[in-house]
Amino acid sequence: MNRKVPDLVTASPGFWQQSWQRFRRRKLAMFALYFIGLLSMVAIFSPAIAGTKPIVCRYKGEIYFPCLGYYNPSWENPIFQKDRFRRVYPRNLQRKDPDSWALWPLVYQDPHRPVRDGEWEGLEGNPFGAKGQPSGKNWFGTYKTGFDVFASMVHGTRIALLVGFVSTGIAAVIGITLGAVAGYMGGVVDLTISRLIEMVMCVPALVLILALQAVIEEVSIWNIMMLLGLTGWTGMARLTRGEFLKLRETEFVAAARCLGAGRIRIMFRHVLPNALAPVMVPIVFGIAAGIQVEAALSLLGFGAPPPNPSWGTILHSGRETLQSGYWWQVVFPGLGIFLTVLAYNLIGEGIQEATDPRLADSGN
Amino acid sequence: MVSYLLRRLLIGLVTLAMITCMIYGLIRSMPGSPLDADPAMMDPSKMPSKADIQRMRSVYGLDKPLHLAYWQWLKNTTSLNLGTSYSQKKPVAELISDRVWPTLQLSLTSLLLSYLLAVPMGLYATVRSGRADERGLSFALYMLYSFPSFVAALFLQLLFAVKLEGTWLELPLLGNHSNNYEEMGDAAQAWDSFKHMILPVTCFTYGSLAYYCRFVKANMEEVIRQDYIRTARAKGLGPIRVLIHHAFRNTLIPFVTLLGLTLPGLLGGAIILEGIFNWPGMGLLFFSSILGRDYPTIMSLTLMFSILTLTGQLLADILYAFADPRIRYS
Numbered sequence: 181m182n183r184k185v186p187d188l189v190t191a192s193p194g195f196w197q198q199s200w201q202r203f204r205r206r207k208l209a210m211f212a213l214y215f216i217g218l219l220s221m222v223a224i225f226s227p228a229i230a231g232t233k234p235i236v237c238r239y240k241g242e243i244y245f246p247c248l249g250y251y252n253p254s255w256e257n258p259i260f261q262k263d264r265f266r267r268v269y270p271r272n273l274q275r276k277d278p279d280s281w282a283l284w285p286l287v288y289q290d291p292h293r294p295v296r297d298g299e300w301e302g303l304e305g306n307p308f309g310a311k312g313q314p315s316g317k318n319w320f321g322t323y324k325t326g327f328d329v330f331a332s333m334v335h336g337t338r339i340a341l342l343v344g345f346v347s348t349g350i351a352a353v354i355g356i357t358l359g360a361v362a363g364y365m366g367g368v369v370d371l372t373i374s375r376l377i378e379m380v381m382c383v384p385a386l387v388l389i390l391a392l393q394a395v396i397e398e399v400s401i402w403n404i405m406m407l408l409g410l411t412g413w414t415g416m417a418r419l420t421r422g423e424f425l426k427l428r429e430t431e432f433v434a435a436a437r438c439l440g441a442g443r444i445r446i447m448f449r450h451v452l453p454n455a456l457a458p459v460m461v462p463i464v465f466g467i468a469a470g471i472q473v474e475a476a477l478s479l480l481g482f483g484a485p486p487p488n489p490s491w492g493t494i495l496h497s498g499r500e501t502l503q504s505g506y507w508w509q510v511v512f513p514g515l516g517i518f519l520t521v522l523a524y525n526l527i528g529e530g531i532q533e534a535t536d537p538r539l540a541d542s543g544n
Numbered sequence: 545m546v547s548y549l550l551r552r553l554l555i556g557l558v559t560l561a562m563i564t565c566m567i568y569g570l571i572r573s574m575p576g577s578p579l580d581a582d583p584a585m586m587d588p589s590k591m592p593s594k595a596d597i598q599r600m601r602s603v604y605g606l607d608k609p610l611h612l613a614y615w616q617w618l619k620n621t622t623s624l625n626l627g628t629s630y631s632q633k634k635p636v637a638e639l640i641s642d643r644v645w646p647t648l649q650l651s652l653t654s655l656l657l658s659y660l661l662a663v664p665m666g667l668y669a670t671v672r673s674g675r676a677d678e679r680g681l682s683f684a685l686y687m688l689y690s691f692p693s694f695v696a697a698l699f700l701q702l703l704f705a706v707k708l709e710g711t712w713l714e715l716p717l718l719g720n721h722s723n724n725y726e727e728m729g730d731a732a733q734a735w736d737s738f739k740h741m742i743l744p745v746t747c748f749t750y751g752s753l754a755y756y757c758r759f760v761k762a763n764m765e766e767v768i769r770q771d772y773i774r775t776a777r778a779k780g781l782g783p784i785r786v787l788i789h790h791a792f793r794n795t796l797i798p799f800v801t802l803l804g805l806t807l808p809g810l811l812g813g814a815i816i817l818e819g820i821f822n823w824p825g826m827g828l829l830f831f832s833s834i835l836g837r838d839y840p841t842i843m844s845l846t847l848m849f850s851i852l853t854l855t856g857q858l859l860a861d862i863l864y865a866f867a868d869p870r871i872r873y874s
Contacts (some may be wrong), residue, residue, distance in 0.1 A: 378552075379559040382857055386815060387849040388566075391842055393834055395570045468690075476694045480819045480831065499698060499820070503717065505706050514695040522690040 195535075199457065202534040209530025212523035219520065223337040226250065230331035232290040232299075234269055237282035247285065250335065267293065270300050289318065291335040291489045294326030314508050321508030323494075324501050329509060332489040333516055339490040340520060343405055343474040344467035350409025352463050355416030356452070359459075362417070363424025364447050370421070377414045385411040386473065393482050401488065404477065408470050415462045423455035457535035461528050468524035475517050491516050552861060556854050563850045564621070567843050568614050621847065627840030629833070636844045640826065646720055647825030650814050653741065654748040655806065662753055666760025667787060670768060673761075682761075689754035697747045697820045704743060716740050718822035744821045748814060752806065759802060763795035770794075801863055806856075 227247035235247045249256030265272045273280045297305035312322030320329035362373035436450045477483040478492025491513040498509030626636035672678035705717035720740050776790045818827030833841035
């Protein structure tokens, strides 16, 4: 009697699970996904990878995390300013508190200033100008002024990924909400939103961002992300609208309605998960586009204001010294941007093919 | 169709009104009054003179209440009185028209090149589909498509203008002609212009070339599976005739609409590349007027780029309807 009865009916894998399985079969797309994962790690842990501030240190009996200052200057404990560290930690920690200890980043280089002679025992100061070629100490070389390119690139990853995610996030929220409302409600609402989409589609985002630079004193990276988000949602809205138009006539929506579910609940709880797949593709491509726009703006000197390094600002200073032949300032950040854009494009294409219902059965 | 066009035109006008409102709002909200000396502008040559200020006050109507002032600015703008640039002391309309030709020179050349190259390459890729050379070509095109043009511009400048300097392969770094252009003969002038165009046109072209080529191949792949292609083959037509007369002609419709979609980029798309190559087109004018805080020029160019984007979108839709009789706008 205890013999196990084999399940005659197994739950068939859901749509997302199936799509994920199909996506996983694409080696290039998976490789790209790992690459973006790695970049995100680099972005999050950038102060622990390259920096001149200890990750953790014990100073005068207290534990501090000075590396947080790279995320936001105010997160660095003011005691180090009071004690006149002048941003040089290794020597001063020893001198001012012989009992102190510290855990250092992997690479002792700073994105905001050149490392000087003797700052770290046995480490020479950064070379300048033509001597700043890539070396064992400065992996990607140095700027004309001696800043380390590798450290700038590691810290620039934060801006690159942030711009992509935030601008596309804003665009996705606006686009999906408006598209959902338009597609589900139909009628006058649909008409109004559709006209709005057509209007915003004609707004040249790049031109507006540039025009804003002349008007606002300090254009911050947040302004740029906002503008990119506010102008980039039209494609997603169109796709979501189309999906909702199709799905609102289906049985499960009728069933939900019969059960007394409200409009908002049906729209976002029942329909949206089924409409999300096609919208994923423009979201991923949008991230790549956002990264490119930011880098291009910074390259021409119209991007995020210093001191925040971004890949574009490295290109900017590389462009200024181009005629001296300092190739490392152009090649490394350029390849960084290219690989990131390529990875997002590969992921986008992977999602497109993995979620395409026409390919659903042929995959097995 | 007519009602559709009317509707689109109306929407276009509303959009334009929205954009002009936005631009005018920007003018009004410029830090302090834009016309007062701005402490941020340390360079005295960039500061507007008293006469400029008076002129701009009257053009922009900054002394009037908002709605009247906007109306006046609109009236001036529609009668092509775009104001006077105060960094160059010339009417803005004249300044812009000087810059249209260099921009067109870049964009038309690249448009022509990418279409002329994309068709044979796409057809080749269709014929050789699945073989090693087609895979190689497709892979290369995909890489190119993902390669940001501004990065390519810097790489090419580094290679051809700096590393190969002094060799016969050297190409000029910036601008659209050499310093001693005026003293050259006709043939030398043409050669000089050609050499200056190579790098910018390459950067402007390769991305769209890769895109069009993939587009042609994707459409051809769809058409080549149709029954009438099998029929054509079965009645003994040669492969080239089938490919071009029977298959490619039927992919022309989406191809034509693509042209419409690229129109807005034709005049405005080169903004970044013009900045990198110092190419004296409208994009560069835009950059220099932003740096010089030349508000009349900035606003006119913003307006112009917006109108171009709008026209391009509209044209794409119309072309679409003309190219494909199955499409009916209602």
